[in-house]
Amino acid sequence: MYEKKTAMRRTEIDTLGEFGLIKALTKDIKLINGSTSKGVGDDAAVLNYGKKQTLVTTDLLLEGIHFDLMYVPLKHLGYKSAVVNFSDIYAMNGQPKQITVSLGISKRFSVEDIQAFYDGVYLACEVYGVDVVGGDTSASLTGLTVSITCIGECDKDKIVYRSGAKENDLICVSGDLGAAYMGLQLLEREKAIYDGKDDFNPDFSGKEYLLERQLKPEARKDIIALLAEKGIVPSSMIDVSDGLSSDIKHICDQSKVGCRIFEERLPIDYQTAMMAEQFNMNVTTVALNGGEDYELLFTVPLHLHDKVSQIKGVHIVGHITKEEYGQVLEARDGSELQLKAQGWNSLEEKK
Amino acid sequence: MYEKKTAMRRTEIDTLGEFGLIKALTKDIKLINGSTSKGVGDDAAVLNYGKKQTLVTTDLLLEGIHFDLMYVPLKHLGYKSAVVNFSDIYAMNGQPKQITVSLGISKRFSVEDIQAFYDGVYLACEVYGVDVVGGDTSASLTGLTVSITCIGECDKDKIVYRSGAKENDLICVSGDLGAAYMGLQLLEREKAIYDGKDDFNPDFSGKEYLLERQLKPEARKDIIALLAEKGIVPSSMIDVSDGLSSDIKHICDQSKVGCRIFEERLPIDYQTAMMAEQFNMNVTTVALNGGEDYELLFTVPLHLHDKVSQIKGVHIVGHITKEEYGQVLEARDGSELQLKAQGWNSLEEKK
Numbered sequence: 001m002y003e004k005k006t007a008m009r010r011t012e013i014d015t016l017g018e019f020g021l022i023k024a025l026t027k028d029i030k031l032i033n034g035s036t037s038k039g040v041g042d043d044a045a046v047l048n049y050g051k052k053q054t055l056v057t058t059d060l061l062l063e064g065i066h067f068d069l070m071y072v073p074l075k076h077l078g079y080k081s082a083v084v085n086f087s088d089i090y091a092m093n094g095q096p097k098q099i100t101v102s103l104g105i106s107k108r109f110s111v112e113d114i115q116a117f118y119d120g121v122y123l124a125c126e127v128y129g130v131d132v133v134g135g136d137t138s139a140s141l142t143g144l145t146v147s148i149t150c151i152g153e154c155d156k157d158k159i160v161y162r163s164g165a166k167e168n169d170l171i172c173v174s175g176d177l178g179a180a181y182m183g184l185q186l187l188e189r190e191k192a193i194y195d196g197k198d199d200f201n202p203d204f205s206g207k208e209y210l211l212e213r214q215l216k217p218e219a220r221k222d223i224i225a226l227l228a229e230k231g232i233v234p235s236s237m238i239d240v241s242d243g244l245s246s247d248i249k250h251i252c253d254q255s256k257v258g259c260r261i262f263e264e265r266l267p268i269d270y271q272t273a274m275m276a277e278q279f280n281m282n283v284t285t286v287a288l289n290g291g292e293d294y295e296l297l298f299t300v301p302l303h304l305h306d307k308v309s310q311i312k313g314v315h316i317v318g319h320i321t322k323e324e325y326g327q328v329l330e331a332r333d334g335s336e337l338q339l340k341a342q343g344w345n346s347l348e349e350k351k
Numbered sequence: 352m353y354e355k356k357t358a359m360r361r362t363e364i365d366t367l368g369e370f371g372l373i374k375a376l377t378k379d380i381k382l383i384n385g386s387t388s389k390g391v392g393d394d395a396a397v398l399n400y401g402k403k404q405t406l407v408t409t410d411l412l413l414e415g416i417h418f419d420l421m422y423v424p425l426k427h428l429g430y431k432s433a434v435v436n437f438s439d440i441y442a443m444n445g446q447p448k449q450i451t452v453s454l455g456i457s458k459r460f461s462v463e464d465i466q467a468f469y470d471g472v473y474l475a476c477e478v479y480g481v482d483v484v485g486g487d488t489s490a491s492l493t494g495l496t497v498s499i500t501c502i503g504e505c506d507k508d509k510i511v512y513r514s515g516a517k518e519n520d521l522i523c524v525s526g527d528l529g530a531a532y533m534g535l536q537l538l539e540r541e542k543a544i545y546d547g548k549d550d551f552n553p554d555f556s557g558k559e560y561l562l563e564r565q566l567k568p569e570a571r572k573d574i575i576a577l578l579a580e581k582g583i584v585p586s587s588m589i590d591v592s593d594g595l596s597s598d599i600k601h602i603c604d605q606s607k608v609g610c611r612i613f614e615e616r617l618p619i620d621y622q623t624a625m626m627a628e629q630f631n632m633n634v635t636t637v638a639l640n641g642g643e644d645y646e647l648l649f650t651v652p653l654h655l656h657d658k659v660s661q662i663k664g665v666h667i668v669g670h671i672t673k674e675e676y677g678q679v680l681e682a683r684d685g686s687e688l689q690l691k692a693q694g695w696n697s698l699e700e701k702k
Contacts, residue, residue, distance in 0.1 A: 037404060037507075038510075038512070042443065042512050042513050042514075042605075043408060043439040043440070043442040043443050043513075043588075043589060043590060044406040044407055044408035044439050044440055044442075044443045044445070044501075044503065045406065045407045045408070046404050046405070046406055046443070046505075046510060047404065047405035047406070047407060048404055048405070048507075049400045049405055050401075050402075051401075053388060053397050053398065053399050054397070054398035054399070054400055054405060054502075055395040055396065055397055055398070056395055056396045056398060056449070056451060056484060056485060056500070056502060057394060057395035057396070057451075057485065058451040058453055058485060058486060058487055058498070058500055059453070059487050060453035060454070060455055060487045060488075060489050060496065060498050061489075062455045062489060062490075062491050062492070062496065063492075064492045065455070065489060065490050065491060065492060066489070088394040088395050089394070089395055091394040091395075092393065092394050092395050092397070094395070098407070100407060100408075100409040100500060102409055102410070102411035102498055103411070104411055104413045104416070104496065133407060134407060134408065134409060135409060136409055136410050136411045137411075138411050138412075138413060138416060138417070139413075139416050140413050140416060141413070141414075141415045141416060141493070141494070142492070142493045142494075143492070143493075145411065145413065145455065145496050145498075147409070147411050147453055147496075147498035149407070149409055149451060149500040150395075151405075151407060151502075152395065154397075156388075156399070159397060161389070161393050162393050162394075163393075237394075238394060239394060254393075
């Protein structure tokens with residue numbers, strides 16, 4: 001994962017020009033979705049949605065803010081850039097179908113670099129069944145800029161908004177929380193130790209899961225499929241990108257409800273816990289505020305308790321309350337803390 | 352247009368935070384299109400397209416590459432950023448309906464600055480009947496990054512691609528060419544003269560059209576409406592963003608045809624001609640390669656000659672030939688030049 005740069009062919013982007021670069025990057029695209037009438041190569045892509053509703057989401061990723069190419073290989077960055085957009089479509093209970101990929105590229109990057117980025121995008125698209133249908137490439141004065149827009153579809157009566165949570169609904173989250181954040185801490189630490197040394201060889205054994213969660217996150221297409229299989233349409237849903245405490249706030253605000261989250265119910269992988277211990281960090285804070293988990297956070301009516309409990313990888317972490325009760329974390333010792341109150345957002349400020 | 356910065360309220364973006372900024376920027380959005388089921392505020396927007404085809408286009412604009420805030424007011428930048436995307440949808444013979452707006456913002460910008468940008472976006476959306484349905488805002492280490500994606504619709508049998516031009520088709524262009532480029536030259540010259548002087552007061556009288564074409568371009572919604580009114584569906588179409596010689600090349604390449612453009616037919620405003628003279632530039636080169644005109648370049652079958660000639664603001668500038676004849680400019684003196692051949696793309700390299 002932490003690849004050393006080896007000698008590689010380097011083609012200056014100037015030698016291809018913008019149109020040549022686009023041609024090189026898009027020549028192998030095979031369209032897979034019936035709803036894609038026309039992809040790359042005209043002023044706009046043409047999509048054909050019959051009775052389905054169309055979903056649109058977009059993300060802007062900037063070098064130095066969202067990623068550090070010191071430890072993120074470009075192929076991983078391409079994969080992750082695509083996947084985080086798919087995650088937003090799944091969070092509506094939809095299926096991602098098309099993406100556009102725009103890049104701002106400084107002179108530091110070669111055609112091979114950009115091809116590596118696209119290889120990651122294409123791999124993600126293959127895994128998730130999505131077509132690349134357009135984009136824009138441009139010179140940039142500084143660093144790499146990535147902008148991805150994803151279009152998806154969903155039956156009208158199956159779309160899940162942030163605004164549908166009701167009192168007594170169960171709050172569920174898939175997978176585990178905080179690992180991507182600890183992966184980032186680990187990479188940042190090794191980067192500081194590295195400091196340009198030639199013989200640097202970081203040891204990540206036993207921490208592979210944390211790195212994978214940071215460098216190659218997956219969107220929870222599987223959970224959406226399992227919910228559909230069980231006939232469950234959540235009352236509200238969001239993906240955990242900013243951290244559970246920030247994302248449950250969106251659901252509470254838009255649904256005009258409160259929530260009670262139980263600290264002891266938070267799903268945390270043992271690698272996350274061990275690494276938090278090493279870094280002298282509170283693992284609950286990490287799980288609540290770390291972000292970039294790309295897990296699904298959703299609510300279901302109480303009567304679906306048994307059904308939702310059966311879904312592998314889904315954890316019930318709390319329940320929805322009246323709005324006036326606020327957004328509460330019940331700690332292991334039974335004490336109550338306001339989510340996002342002093343102490344619980346310190347980590348976010350640090351980001 | 353060339354506004355001097357006056358004393359204004361400055362709110363640091365940090366005081367609002369990302370969510371506060373988004374809220375401030377989107378609180379006044381009123382949705383106007385029936386196809387917009389749900390706009391800003393969830394993981395993705397929800398669009399409802401029945402029998403129409405959906406069009407998608409995207410543009411990435413970077414400070415220092417695509418715009419210079421020394422002479423482009425932020426409101427104008429917002430307007431232009433939206434309009435250039437609408438232009439791509441019109442170039443498919445479609446109607447723009449929704450956009451997403453993503454911004455990367457450095458500390459140099461205040462909330463008022465970003466609001467000014469959005470005011471321009473909203474104004475463009477009002478003029479063209481488009482809904483803002485989502486986006487992303489992010490910190491940026493350097494300057495302003497703008498990424499806009501536009502979604503539009505069109506009846507399936509009315510979509511116009513770049514690939515449909517046939518031998519003997521007439522080549523038409525709306526409006527006039529080269530003015531936006533001369534406007535840019537003018538602004539660049541004044542910027543060089545300005546050089547930080549306090550009492551600088553550039554005189555742009557008699558050159559307003561050039562500035563307007565550069566700073567506040569319009570997309571040719573009117574031409575699309577006029578074509579529809581006359582029952583004309585062009586055989587191919589593109590918008591002139593890189594310059595006619597580059598854009599007709601896209602049509603020729605994708606349609607597998609050649610073209611013959613007549614120098615004397617190129618529509619050029621007198622302000623463009625005068626300014627080119629002042630700058631000692633060949634006005635034909637400017638018209639062919641200047642770019643940013645956002646006019647429509649399209650082809651129609653020969654039998655529509657009379658009909659298309661009646662459309663105000665549309666000029667027939669040449670015709671489509673067999674592919675083996677190449678892409679030819681017939682100069683005023685009858686000599687032939689290959690479009691994009693040596694000498695004709697010097698300007699593009701300079702850009």
